[in-house]
Amino acid sequence: MRNRRNRLQLIISIIKKNNIGNQNDLARILRSYGIDVTQATLSRDLKALKVTKVASDKGEYIYIIPDNNELQDSMLQRGMHSIPSGQQAGFVSINFSGNIVVIKTRNGYAPGLAYDIDMSKSPLIIGTIAGADTIFIVLKEGVSRDEAIHFFSRFVPMD
Amino acid sequence: MRNRRNRLQLIISIIKKNNIGNQNDLARILRSYGIDVTQATLSRDLKALKVTKVASDKGEYIYIIPDNNELQDSMLQRGMHSIPSGQQAGFVSINFSGNIVVIKTRNGYAPGLAYDIDMSKSPLIIGTIAGADTIFIVLKEGVSRDEAIHFFSRFVPMD
DNA sequence: GGAATTTTTGCATATTAATGCAAAATTGTT
C-alpha cells in the first residue's frame, strides 16, 4: 500500500491542528478523509511517529509530537568558598555557591548592607534578599567567581 | 497528605533514571521506596506531572517528561495564554539564574505574590522567600527553563 | 509474470490507563 506514508503524514497534520484525545477519534477523522483503518493500525502509527498523549491544562488528554531530546539540566554545585571576615561594620562572612552569594552579618546589620548592595544597581546582580543577619544575592548567569569577588570587595573585605 | 508532593518528586526522579514503561512497574519501584499507592493514583500523578509514554528507539515504551516547547505550542493552539489581570499587581520583573528565580515587585507587593506562588503548590518549586520587593524561588533540580517559564506565566507576564 | 520475501493490516484479545464515586486524610477556620 502506498497509503501508509500518506496516512502518517495526514495523521501528523490532524494531530497538530485538532485536539485529538484518543485513537478512535483519530480513526473517525481519518475516515472523513477517506482513509479507513482500525485502532490497531493507529496504535502502530502513533508508535512509529512517537506521538504521545499528554494532559492539557484543561484536564483533558491530547496527542502531541514530543521533541526527541531528553533535556536534563544538571545543577552546577560548587563547593563553598569561605572568606575570613574583616572589620567592616557588622560583617561576618561571605560565601559563594553556584550563582548564589550568602553574606552573614551580626544581627541587624544585614538589611543595611543589602540596601547598599541593592543601590549599587550592579548588572551582575539579579536580586537580593535580607533577613536579620543573612543576605542572599542571586548573581546573573555567566558571572564569574572573580567578577563577583571583585564587585563585593567594594562592600566587604575580600582576601 | 504531605506525601503527595514528595511522591511526585520521587516519581520524576525515578522516571528520569529508570526506563519505566507502565504504571504497575512504577508502583513496584515506589513500593521499594516504602511508598504504596495504586495504579489509579499513579495515573493521576502522571497526569499532573504531564508525564507521557512514548516509543523508544528500542521499540519499547517508556515514560518521559516532554519538552515544554511542544506543550506550549499545543497550549497556544488552544488559545490559553492569558494571564489573570488581578495577579499582575505590582509586578516589575522576573529573572532566572541557575535554579533560582528572582521576581521583583513594587515595594510591598512581594509577599502577596509569593503567597500566591506558594499556594499553587507546584512540584517544580522547592521553596520561596520574599522580602518587601523581591521574591526568591528555588526550583527543584532538573526543572527546565521552559517548564519554569510556562509555570510562572500563570502569575506574571512573561512576553 | 510468478514465486519468494517483506511490509502492512485486521481481528481478537491482553495489557495498560483513566475515572466516577465514596471514604479517608488533610487543611483551613473559628
Next chain:
DNA sequence: AACAATTTTGCATTAATATGCAAAAATTCC
C-alpha cells in the same frame, strides 16, 4: 479542638492502547 471545606486515595469498572498471529498487500528477484 471541633467543624467545615478541600484534597487525595482506593476500589471497581470502563475506556483506551498494544500486540500475537494469520492473512492480505506490496516489493523484490529471477
